[in-house]
Amino acid sequence: xxxxxxxxxxxxxxxxxxxxxxxxxxxxxxxSLFWYVQYPxxxxxxxxxxxxxxxxxxxxGFEATYRKETTSFHLEKGSxxxxxxxxxxxxxxxxxxxxxxxxxxxxxxx
Amino acid sequence: DGGIxxxxxxxxxxxxxxxxxxxxxxxxxxxxxxxxxxxxxxLRLIYYxxxxxxxxxxxxxEGYSVSREKKESFPLTxxxxxxxxxxxxxxxxxxxxxxxxxxxxxxxRLTVT
Numbered sequence: 001x002x003x004x005x006x007x008x009x010x011x012x013x014x015x016x017x018x019x020x021x022x023x024x025x026x027x028x029x030x031x032s033l034f035w036y037v038q039y040p041x042x043x044x045x046x047x048x049x050x051x052x053x054x055x056x057x058x059x060x061g062f063e064a065t066y067r068k069e070t071t072s073f074h075l076e077k078g079s080x081x082x083x084x085x086x087x088x089x090x091x092x093x094x095x096x097x098x099x100x101x102x103x104x105x106x107x108x109x110x
Numbered sequence: 111d112g113g114i115x116x117x118x119x120x121x122x123x124x125x126x127x128x129x130x131x132x133x134x135x136x137x138x139x140x141x142x143x144x145x146x147x148x149x150x151x152x153l154r155l156i157y158y159x160x161x162x163x164x165x166x167x168x169x170x171x172e173g174y175s176v177s178r179e180k181k182e183s184f185p186l187t188x189x190x191x192x193x194x195x196x197x198x199x200x201x202x203x204x205x206x207x208x209x210x211x212x213x214x215x216x217x218x219r220l221t222v223t
Contacts, residue, residue: 042217
């Protein structure tokens with residue numbers, strides 16, 4: 001079956017630290033992969049996506065590379081800001097079904 | 111300005127009452143979805159619709175009902191049969207099949223006492 005596994009949080013970092021949030025997936029076929037971000041009390045916003053192996057999605061300093069050999073799509077940012085504090089969801093779509101990870105809460109302290 | 115709207119933002123109901131949550135999109139998307147999110151939890155799929163007048167149950171459809179009479183609208187009714195209805199409800203839409211990303215509304219927080 002299809003599934004997404006994210007590293008458990010919460011994650012707390014100091015401003016300007018390097019961020020990695022791990023995401024691995026199980027899927028049949030060739031899924032598209034996504035990272036979404038949710039700020040408190042809001043809906044999810046698409047952060048970045050990758051549709052095939054070795055694609056790198058990037059947005060707002062975040063990036064993730066679709067690694068088929070390791071079935072991974074880890075989210076990275078070189079220097080986090082307080083405004084990056086949010087919950088991050090990894091997701092995949094296979095066929096017409098979406099599968100979300102459980103989310104990783106990130107808090108960035110000044 | 112295209113997007114998805116959900117109303118109201120906060121909703122309060124007494125136990126035993128049905129309540130309908132609104133979801134409208136002007137993105138001309140074929141597919142629409144309803145998710146439930148509990149504190150500190152991920153998203154769980156309640157219902158989805160790939161086309162007007164058709165919808166399918168998701169993982170936790172019991173106690174919920176939907177309709178899809180128009181492409182733009184996908185209202186969700188939380189019935190009195192839903193045992194734990196207090197949650198954050200998110201509506202989403204996508205262009206359809208084939209790897210299209212989902213776009214989310216701002217959510218409705220339902221509290222039932």
